[in-house]
Amino acid sequence: xxxxxxxxxxxxxxxxxxxxxxxxxxxxxxxxxxxxxxxxxxxxxxxxxxxxxxxxxxxxxxxxxxxxxxxxxxxxxxxxxxxxxxxxxxxxxxxxxxxxxxxxxxxxxxxxxxxxxxxxxxxxxxxxxxxxxxxxxxxxxxxxxxxxxxxxxxxxxxxxxxxxxxxxxxxxxxxxxxxxxxxxxxxxxxxxxxxxxxxxxxxxxxxxxxxxxxxxxxxxxxxxxxxxxxxxxxxxxxxxxxxxxxxxxxxxxxxxxxxxxxxxxxxxxxxxxxxxxxxxxxxxxxxxxxxxxxxxxxxxxxxxxxxxxxxxxxxxxxxxxxxxxxxxxxxxxxxxxxxxxxxxxxxxxxxxxxxxxxxxxxxxxxxxxxxxxxxxxxxxxxxxxxxxxxxxxxxxxxxxxxxxxxx
Numbered sequence: 001x002x003x004x005x006x007x008x009x010x011x012x013x014x015x016x017x018x019x020x021x022x023x024x025x026x027x028x029x030x031x032x033x034x035x036x037x038x039x040x041x042x043x044x045x046x047x048x049x050x051x052x053x054x055x056x057x058x059x060x061x062x063x064x065x066x067x068x069x070x071x072x073x074x075x076x077x078x079x080x081x082x083x084x085x086x087x088x089x090x091x092x093x094x095x096x097x098x099x100x101x102x103x104x105x106x107x108x109x110x111x112x113x114x115x116x117x118x119x120x121x122x123x124x125x126x127x128x129x130x131x132x133x134x135x136x137x138x139x140x141x142x143x144x145x146x147x148x149x150x151x152x153x154x155x156x157x158x159x160x161x162x163x164x165x166x167x168x169x170x171x172x173x174x175x176x177x178x179x180x181x182x183x184x185x186x187x188x189x190x191x192x193x194x195x196x197x198x199x200x201x202x203x204x205x206x207x208x209x210x211x212x213x214x215x216x217x218x219x220x221x222x223x224x225x226x227x228x229x230x231x232x233x234x235x236x237x238x239x240x241x242x243x244x245x246x247x248x249x250x251x252x253x254x255x256x257x258x259x260x261x262x263x264x265x266x267x268x269x270x271x272x273x274x275x276x277x278x279x280x281x282x283x284x285x286x287x288x289x290x291x292x293x294x295x296x297x298x299x300x301x302x303x304x305x306x307x308x309x310x311x312x313x314x315x316x317x318x319x320x321x322x323x324x325x326x327x328x329x330x331x332x333x334x335x336x337x338x339x340x341x342x343x344x345x346x347x348x349x350x351x352x353x354x355x356x357x358x359x360x361x362x363x364x365x366x367x368x369x370x371x372x373x374x375x376x377x378x379x380x381x382x383x384x385x386x387x388x389x390x391x392x393x394x395x396x397x398x399x400x401x402x403x404x405x406x407x
């Protein structure tokens with residue numbers, strides 16, 4: 001799963017293409033003003049086990065949630081962990097008719113093209129980016145991104161923890177169907193789709209949240225989009241227009257800074273280029289990693305190794321022109337692997353995060369959700385129940401701790 005030598009294929013056209021009824025490609029439309037900005041992202045976790053032949057003849061309808069809106073949209077698909085080419089026979093995007101339904105809002109189904117062609121083959125380890133298509137995409141809304149893969153391929157790239165139902169069928173091409181009737185099976189992963197961009201006039205760019213399960217939204221309310229990055233996007237939507245940014249979630253449950261983690265993705269240093277630095281319109285990165293290096297086996301008890309990795313992320317991000325905000329590691333007393341030695345490591349890393357010049361700003365998540373009566377624990381009303389992961393209220397408090405003007 002090493003990232004060295006990965007090839008990134010980007011199929012991109014500057015012409016905006018409107019699909020008629022989601023089936024046939026129409027005439028080019030004039031591009032509205034505004035920059036391309038990421039409105040949604042999910043970092044590829046790994047290759048899904050038991051998919052050595054891919055998903056031949058599958059249509060997969062992924063439900064994803066926007067942070068900002070725009071009048072044009074394009075989609076990124078990933079074969080990052082694939083070992084064979086994947087043919088996408090048809091890819092569509094549409095507005096979802098509800099919070100948890102594979103049905104599309106009538107009249108919004110669009111067939112995407114790639115360099116003007118309806119089909120695209122993604123080589124192993126590659127991403128592909130669609131041409132733009134005209135579609136009025138609202139902020140804070142659900143989209144349907146549907147892929148049809150007609151042929152056997154290889155292990156399927158996916159994102160493991162979604163906190164959201166998606167749908168699929170094994171029975172042929174239904175990518176362009178407005179009805180959700182064919183999509184009779186559910187999945188709790190996102191397959192292939194890794195990003196959605198919109199043309200967003202007046203939006204300065206996007207903020208990327210690099211993290212682990214806490215950023216990924218583990219144990220938040222299912223289907224409610226209450227991860228802390230989602231709630232940060234809600235704050236920006238309700239706030240001054242000049243502070244509005246796209247919010248991209250680059251969290252992977254179980255992710256570590258220093259070691260790969262199977263389904264928890266490659267280590268954060270290895271995935272930084274793909275998941276953060278290459279993100280569309282990236283302006284700021286919030287770095288919130290390290291607890292899994294400490295609490296997972298093998299435990300990393302040397303804070304200097306964790307700090308060295310954080311310094312690398314900060315420097316590489318700054319070299320690409322991004323602002324870097326460091327977030328302190330939240331408490332975990334009561335979690336099964338907690339020990340005083342591991343707590344000492346967390347405190348040492350947090351001292352660095354609070355007192356360094358490597359970052360452009362600080363987000364003190366630890367101070368935000370810790371229990372004043374027992375600072376090694378999460379405050380009870382913020383604790384989801386396992387003493388490691390915050391619940392919805394904790395995620396709300398974390399989102400509120402981010403200074404919008406610092407982004």
